Amino acid sequence: MRDNLRPIGPIALRFRSDPLPWAIWLSIRRALSKMKSAYLGRLFHSPGLYLGPGCRIFGARFIHFGSGVYAQGNLWLHAIPGFNHQQFQPLITIGNRVSFSERVHITCIERIDIGNDVLIGSGVYVGDHHHGRYNGGRQSHPDTPPIIRDLGGGGPVIVGDNVWIGDNAVIIGPVSIGRGAIIGANSVVRRDVPAYTMAAGAPARPIKRFDEAAGQWERVWADDSHGAPVQLDQELKDELL
Numbered sequence: 001m002r003d004n005l006r007p008i009g010p011i012a013l014r015f016r017s018d019p020l021p022w023a024i025w026l027s028i029r030r031a032l033s034k035m036k037s038a039y040l041g042r043l044f045h046s047p048g049l050y051l052g053p054g055c056r057i058f059g060a061r062f063i064h065f066g067s068g069v070y071a072q073g074n075l076w077l078h079a080i081p082g083f084n085h086q087q088f089q090p091l092i093t094i095g096n097r098v099s100f101s102e103r104v105h106i107t108c109i110e111r112i113d114i115g116n117d118v119l120i121g122s123g124v125y126v127g128d129h130h131h132g133r134y135n136g137g138r139q140s141h142p143d144t145p146p147i148i149r150d151l152g153g154g155g156p157v158i159v160g161d162n163v164w165i166g167d168n169a170v171i172i173g174p175v176s177i178g179r180g181a182i183i184g185a186n187s188v189v190r191r192d193v194p195a196y197t198m199a200a201g202a203p204a205r206p207i208k209r210f211d212e213a214a215g216q217w218e219r220v221w222a223d224d225s226h227g228a229p230v231q232l233d234q235e236l237k238d239e240l241l
Helices: 010-017 020-043 234-240
Strands: 056-058 063-065 076-079 092-094 105-108 112-114 125-127 157-159 170-172 175-177 197-200 205-211 216-219
Touching: 125 157, 157 170, 170 175
Parallel strands: 056 076, 063 092, 076 105, 092 112, 105 125, 112 157, 125 170, 157 175
Antiparallel strands: 197 205, 205 216
């Protein structure tokens, strides 16, 4: 039997993959999302913007979109200009061709900058603040309900170009993630991640770096049979040992 080399479009694939009533419903929902996205793309000066079902944008005056931004669904972008007695000047910048999977939550009181061609997995949280202050002066008292504690205690989040952030990762500023970095699923990022570095864990630590000369990812962290760190370069020794 000869292989059919003709590409299958997304609509045809949907009708091949799903029962007819469900395929019809999905097609209608996507058509409605495209119509909404076309209007919002003009409103936000973002050509090619697609916002799937359930996406919520608050503080749009403080959010800048690039072109070709894609959100599968349930994206929650929140730039917060004020909370109780506090006043902020937030800025969320999203670069070109950024892709969001389901249920991404980004919340900002200062600055969050996402570069070009970034892929963000499902369930990711990115924030530049906390509910409450837990270091320095005027720390929050545990008897104060968290919902009314002052926002703060964080800092800017900068994500470089071509970064891939895995599902359910948590990123809390101040932190910078360099170009081409990869953040493993379920990681908690509280420190800077250099460019071309793979980081994972809670808290996230570098585990691999891309070697340009070899053209491959090389380990920078491993445990020997006694649990002692080996194969560490000097920078990681200073940080981890």
